[in-house]
Amino acid sequence: MKVGIIMGSKSDLDTMKKASAILDEFNIPYEMVIASAHRTPEAVKEFVTRLEDEGAIAFIAGAGAAAHLPGVVASFTTLPVIGIPLNATALKGIDSLLAIVQMPSGMPVATMAVDGAKNAALFAVQIGAAFNKELKEQYVQYRKDMAEKVLADNAELQGAIKI
Numbered sequence: 001m002k003v004g005i006i007m008g009s010k011s012d013l014d015t016m017k018k019a020s021a022i023l024d025e026f027n028i029p030y031e032m033v034i035a036s037a038h039r040t041p042e043a044v045k046e047f048v049t050r051l052e053d054e055g056a057i058a059f060i061a062g063a064g065a066a067a068h069l070p071g072v073v074a075s076f077t078t079l080p081v082i083g084i085p086l087n088a089t090a091l092k093g094i095d096s097l098l099a100i101v102q103m104p105s106g107m108p109v110a111t112m113a114v115d116g117a118k119n120a121a122l123f124a125v126q127i128g129a130a131f132n133k134e135l136k137e138q139y140v141q142y143r144k145d146m147a148e149k150v151l152a153d154n155a156e157l158q159g160a161i162k163i
């Protein structure tokens with residue numbers, strides 16, 4: 001099980017590292033590359049087709065501005081593509097959000113929130129967990145830990161209010 005992470009520019013790296021951090025947490029192998037549908041189209045095709053041949057389960061594709069990258073990744077694979085619109089221009093991610101979410105019928109890209117790299121990786125975890133019992137258990141535990149933290153935060157707040 002492997003995930004392909006692709007971003008359009010080195011300037012996207014800080015945000016995209018939030019996706020690789022989650023995959024690290026779940027011990028899911030990944031390859032992360034900078035490749036652009038506009039600037040290096042052949043590299044995008046090579047990466048996507050190679051990872052699909054190697055048994056990848058999904059792609060995470062992040063791009064800002066005129067974000068054609070996730071759609072172009074989808075054109076080269078039948079695997080699920082998770083798109084992350086990135087805040088990279090004066091339009092603050094609205095440009096890339098609209099570019100990614102408005103895929104033509106028949107060519108879906110699962111679109112996350114602007115800069116939603118963490119959720120993109122969790123979505124990939126969910127895809128893997130549907131077919132892997134161990135990963136599902138890990139993800140269920142992740143949800144429990146998150147719920148416990150909210151409950152603990154609230155208990156702390158209630159304690160502070162009483163004082």
Ligand SMILES: Nc1c(C(=O)O)ncn1[C@@H]1O[C@H](COP(=O)(O)O)[C@@H](O)[C@H]1O
Pocket residue numbers: 007008009010011012035036037038039062063064065066067068069070086088
């Ligand atoms: N949207 C795309 C694509 C593409 O869609 O192929 N290639 C680069 N970019 C985006 O352009 C923004 C600015 O890139 P630079 O900082 O390199 O000028 C980045 O957010 C990148 O993802």
